[in-house]
Amino acid sequence: xxxxxxxxxxxxxxxxxxxxxxxxxxxxxxxxxxxxxxxxxxxxxxxxxxxxxxxxxxxxxxxxxxxxxxxxxxxxxxxxxxxxxxxxxxxxxxxxxxxxxxxxxxxxxxxxxxxxxxxxxxxxxxxxxxxxxxxxxxxxxxxxxxxxxxxxxxxxxxxxxxxxxxxxxxxxxxxxxxxxxxxxxxxxxxxxxxxxxxxxxxxxxxxxxxxxxxxxxxxxxxxxxxxxxxxxxxxxxxxxxxxxxxxxxxxxxxxxxxxxxxxxxxxxxxxxxxxxxxxxxxxxxxxxxxxxxxxxxxxxxxxxxxxxxxxxxxxxxxxxxxxxxxxxxxxxxxxxxxxxxxxxxxxxxxxxxxxxxxxxxxxxxxxxxxxxxxxxxxxxxxxxxxxxxxxxxxxxxxxxxxxxxxxxxxxxxxxxxxxxxxxxxxxxxxxxxxxxxxxxxxxxxxxxxxxxxxxxxxxxxxxxxxxxxxxxxxxxxxxxxxxxxxxxx
Amino acid sequence: xxxxxxxxxxxxxxxxxxxxxxxxxxxxxxxxxxxxxxxxxxxxxxxxxxxxxxxxxxxxxxxxxxxxxxxxxxxxxxxxxxxxxxxxxxxxxxxxxxxxxxxxxxxxxxxxxxxxxxxxxxxxxxxxxxxxxxxxxxxxxxxxxxxxxxxxxxxxxxxxxxxxxxxxxxxxxxxxxxxxxxxxxxxxxxxxxxxxxxxxxxxxxxxxxxxxxxxxxxxxxxxxxxxxxxxxxxxxxxxxxxxxxxxxxxxxxxxxxxxxxxxxxxxxxxxxxxxxxxxxxxxxxxxxxxxxxxxxxxxxxxxxxxxxxxxxxxxxxxxxxxxxxxxxxxxxxxxxxxxxxxxxxxxxxxxxxxxxxxxxxxxxxxxxxxxxxxxxxxxxxxxxxxxxxxxxxxxxxxxxxxxxxxxxxxxxxxxxxxxxxxxxxxxxxxxxxxxxxxxxxxxxxxxxxxxxxxxxxxxxxxxxxxxxxxxxxxxxxxxxxxxxxxxxxxxxx
Numbered sequence: 001x002x003x004x005x006x007x008x009x010x011x012x013x014x015x016x017x018x019x020x021x022x023x024x025x026x027x028x029x030x031x032x033x034x035x036x037x038x039x040x041x042x043x044x045x046x047x048x049x050x051x052x053x054x055x056x057x058x059x060x061x062x063x064x065x066x067x068x069x070x071x072x073x074x075x076x077x078x079x080x081x082x083x084x085x086x087x088x089x090x091x092x093x094x095x096x097x098x099x100x101x102x103x104x105x106x107x108x109x110x111x112x113x114x115x116x117x118x119x120x121x122x123x124x125x126x127x128x129x130x131x132x133x134x135x136x137x138x139x140x141x142x143x144x145x146x147x148x149x150x151x152x153x154x155x156x157x158x159x160x161x162x163x164x165x166x167x168x169x170x171x172x173x174x175x176x177x178x179x180x181x182x183x184x185x186x187x188x189x190x191x192x193x194x195x196x197x198x199x200x201x202x203x204x205x206x207x208x209x210x211x212x213x214x215x216x217x218x219x220x221x222x223x224x225x226x227x228x229x230x231x232x233x234x235x236x237x238x239x240x241x242x243x244x245x246x247x248x249x250x251x252x253x254x255x256x257x258x259x260x261x262x263x264x265x266x267x268x269x270x271x272x273x274x275x276x277x278x279x280x281x282x283x284x285x286x287x288x289x290x291x292x293x294x295x296x297x298x299x300x301x302x303x304x305x306x307x308x309x310x311x312x313x314x315x316x317x318x319x320x321x322x323x324x325x326x327x328x329x330x331x332x333x334x335x336x337x338x339x340x341x342x343x344x345x346x347x348x349x350x351x352x353x354x355x356x357x358x359x360x361x362x363x364x365x366x367x368x369x370x371x372x373x374x375x376x377x378x379x380x381x382x383x384x385x386x387x388x389x390x391x392x393x394x395x396x397x398x399x400x401x402x403x404x405x406x407x408x409x410x411x412x413x414x415x416x417x418x419x420x421x422x423x424x425x426x427x428x429x430x431x432x433x434x435x436x437x438x439x440x441x442x443x444x445x446x447x448x449x450x451x452x453x454x455x456x457x458x459x460x461x462x463x464x465x466x467x468x469x470x471x472x473x474x475x476x477x478x479x480x481x482x483x484x485x486x487x488x489x
Numbered sequence: 490x491x492x493x494x495x496x497x498x499x500x501x502x503x504x505x506x507x508x509x510x511x512x513x514x515x516x517x518x519x520x521x522x523x524x525x526x527x528x529x530x531x532x533x534x535x536x537x538x539x540x541x542x543x544x545x546x547x548x549x550x551x552x553x554x555x556x557x558x559x560x561x562x563x564x565x566x567x568x569x570x571x572x573x574x575x576x577x578x579x580x581x582x583x584x585x586x587x588x589x590x591x592x593x594x595x596x597x598x599x600x601x602x603x604x605x606x607x608x609x610x611x612x613x614x615x616x617x618x619x620x621x622x623x624x625x626x627x628x629x630x631x632x633x634x635x636x637x638x639x640x641x642x643x644x645x646x647x648x649x650x651x652x653x654x655x656x657x658x659x660x661x662x663x664x665x666x667x668x669x670x671x672x673x674x675x676x677x678x679x680x681x682x683x684x685x686x687x688x689x690x691x692x693x694x695x696x697x698x699x700x701x702x703x704x705x706x707x708x709x710x711x712x713x714x715x716x717x718x719x720x721x722x723x724x725x726x727x728x729x730x731x732x733x734x735x736x737x738x739x740x741x742x743x744x745x746x747x748x749x750x751x752x753x754x755x756x757x758x759x760x761x762x763x764x765x766x767x768x769x770x771x772x773x774x775x776x777x778x779x780x781x782x783x784x785x786x787x788x789x790x791x792x793x794x795x796x797x798x799x800x801x802x803x804x805x806x807x808x809x810x811x812x813x814x815x816x817x818x819x820x821x822x823x824x825x826x827x828x829x830x831x832x833x834x835x836x837x838x839x840x841x842x843x844x845x846x847x848x849x850x851x852x853x854x855x856x857x858x859x860x861x862x863x864x865x866x867x868x869x870x871x872x873x874x875x876x877x878x879x880x881x882x883x884x885x886x887x888x889x890x891x892x893x894x895x896x897x898x899x900x901x902x903x904x905x906x907x908x909x910x911x912x913x914x915x916x917x918x919x920x921x922x923x924x925x926x927x928x929x930x931x932x933x934x935x936x937x938x939x940x941x942x943x944x945x946x947x948x949x950x951x952x953x954x955x956x957x958x959x960x961x962x963x964x965x966x967x968x969x970x971x972x973x974x975x976x977x978x979x980x981x982x
Contacts, residue, residue, distance in 0.1 A: 065591055436951045439948045443957070
């Protein structure tokens with residue numbers, strides 16, 4: 001028989017919604033299934049996926065709250081008379097953030113309705129390649145059939161289940177943003193950008209925060225650890241505590257309801273312990289594929305990561321079944337790439353387009369207290385790819401003008417550009433640590449997409465006074481060994 | 490040749506005046522007149538090539554008596570103090586926002602002008618000092634003296650105490666910059682201040698009238714209002730002449746909605762003092778530009794920001810035959826920054842038909858020196874220079890305005906893509922949701938190449954810089970579309 005829908009999207013997050021809405025533009029009959037399995041602590045949320053509810057959006061808003069704390073300190077140097085002490089109230093911030101997120105949930109519902117996309121708040125699983133069984137929270141079942149199916153169920157935070165008490169007593173980022181009360185004294189093992197970002201803003205709003213690090217800080221990012229070290233160095237001077245080369249062995253609950261964490265310090269070879277109000281795990285995310293019933297229809301996944309294997313056109317091993325976003329193997333776990341991939345997929349399926357998603361040179365930013373933005377290759381990757389003799393790294397330590405009056409420490413404000421040494425000196429990668437890193441990097445990402453070269457960048461006149469202009473003035477190479485501190489106007 | 494003729498004429502002039510004839514060897518390889526952005530960059534660069542360089546820098550005090558140290562406009566009375574005071578105003582807004590993000594402190598927060606100005610001046614002092622040290626380290630001779638030409642290859646330097654010295658050089662670089670223009674009405678020099686005075690004003694300006702619609706006028710009005718002062722801007726006709734008018738109007742709208750008063754189509758005709766003081770009270774009488782209406786207003790401070798004039802009329806250019814535009818005072822140069830007199834060059838704000846920006850002056854100065862002394866051939870690229878206006882809602886731009894693009898390419902050959910956006914950081918504190926705006930102008934006939942970029946929003950300078958680099962690489966709309974955004978930032982729009 002004929003299928004009910006032209007397109008069924010399982011997962012109403014960044015990728016899923018973008019794909020569904022784009023397909024609807026072509027006049028297609030589209031349905032979206034979205035369902036949030038509550039976290040072990042019981043947290044749940046509305047449509048919109050990770051980014052909107054427990055990712056980018058609340059994270060950046062809380063990061064902003066922390067930045068405003070610094071702004072309050074700076075303001076006094078700029079002449080504003082603020083009576084000390086200044087307090088931060090978690091519940092005011094949390095409520096404001098949560099209200100905004102809910103308005104986004106609502107906005108998405110309205111948009112789906114306007115575009116005539118059918119929305120089911122149900123958990124989907126395959127019965128056959130064109131049939132999906134949807135189950136509501138109450139257990140009611142609906143069967144949906146579609147010509148094309150797009151899997152965009154994203155990921156959820158992992159728990160280190162081998163650590164006693166981790167699941168019962170710890171929370172994850174899924175819960176942090178929805179806490180009604182302050183998390184208090186917090187421990188966040190281990191280190192992925194999520195952990196650093198959360199630890200960063202928690203410190204910024206005045207909470208006693210400790211990051212526990214097993215080894216390297218930002219896995220996957222610039223591995224000279226140079227950028228990662230600068231970021232964590234700044235956080236240390238900012239007030240975040242770091243327990244390096246430690247890993248937790250157990251979490252117990254105390255009579256006071258606080259949590260007692262025991263860990264092994266591999267440097268000293270000792271076992272240490274301390275008590276916290278909250279333990280927030282940030283040990284990576286796992287793709288949300290277990291309940292999809294992929295084996296039944298033969299969609300292949302990577303045995304190690306569990307992620308769905310797709311080709312350049314987002315197709316899985318089963319015809320007419322596609323996958324986009326965090327759930328796919330080898331793709332960046334970012335909202336804008338999921339959105340772009342989702343839109344392009346819809347255009348290829350229903351709009352006679354043949355344009356594939358370009359995953360190269362995707363810019364990203366880590367929103368730690370001192371932000372880190374980058375695009376292109378890390379120094380290591382460039383060396384690995386081209387050999388250290390064939391690349392040139394230009395770098396500079398700079399001081400944002402706005403830091404001068406309040407005498408803020410700019411030791412870790414740094415940028416570097418990795419270029420090919422020969423020929424036209426094409427730019428392979430750009431890395432920037434400083435305020436508003438995302439704003440700075442975005443335009444340069446465009447330049448790199450156009451194949452920007454070092455001479456072209458040098459011909460670009462700077463905007464004065466900004467931090468970004470220092471990128472156009474980079475001229476000291478690492479190779480030269482000269483002092484890379486920017487001096488004067 | 491023209492050069493020989495000029496030198497011959499000037500030589501005769503000097504001999505007539507009893508001055509020594511030009512020696513075969515000069516005191517210096519290069520004398521730079523003006524120790525600002527362009528001049529200092531050039532001087533330091535020349536010293537790298539082991540040239541004997543002198544810098545003459547002198548600041549004629551303002552009518553109000555303000556003066557400053559080495560570094561030029563940017564460092565002392567331009568970009569630097571402007572951005573710091575803009576930052577102070579932004580922090581005022583941040584204080585308001587922070588309450589919504591959970592921060593609690595006393596209801597009433599007041600701003601102290603003196604605390605801010607002292608901090609800013611201390612920082613500028615450190616820059617002045619830094620420049621003195623840098624020149625010394627680079628073995629560049631520096632004299633705090635007023636330089637003017639007296640004959641071929643010869644300059645007279647007069648210091649604060651009136652002591653005169655003569656110096657000769659093989660080449661000269663004029664980089665004297667500009668100073669604010671006055672209205673030429675009764676009371677302007679006696680009672681009004683300019684941006685030359687504002688950043689070191691030893692008292693809070695209070696209720697201020699800003700006369701003018703230049704970016705200087707709007708930036709100053711913007712931060713003064715942000716610090717809590719009662720500010721009015723008196724505009725003769727349009728805002729930000731020469732800028733994209735669509736964007737200029739949006740900037741004005743935003744400022745109006747955020748407490749800046751505008752009086753449009755009026756010009757002051759006299760300023761009188763009601764009461765002396767720091768600040769005092771001034772009465773301003775203004776006349777309509779469209780009729781006979783006269784209005785009066787009382788202010789503590791009147792800040793004139795109606796334009797700037799090049800410092801080229803009293804430096805003896807006639808003695809060496811350097812042409813200037815008689816009307817504007819600007820110096821025309823060729824694409825190698827050379828004046829009509831081959832051994833005399835010029836950079837910076839005084840140049841005719843070039844942008845008045847620090848980075849441009851620095852770039853032009855450095856490249857000039859490399860061409861003169863290091864055999865380089867690269868000329869300064871004045872095309873697609875990005876700029877930012879640091880009004881309360883910042884405006885960054887690179888390339889053509891919508892009007893100029895339509896004029897040059899024809900309206901039917903350009904496509905304008907635009908979007909309003911709501912910075913995420915503005916959501917929680919419920920700030921305006923339809924004010925931030927971005928647009929790009931594309932040339933349809935050239936593969937939809939991006940020929941103009943405009944953004945109105947926070948951190949516009951940081952956002953615009955990278956796009957300027959992309960425009961330099963010839964970015965097209967297609968490439969822009971295929972570039973993934975960073976989320977969530979303003980620039981991803």
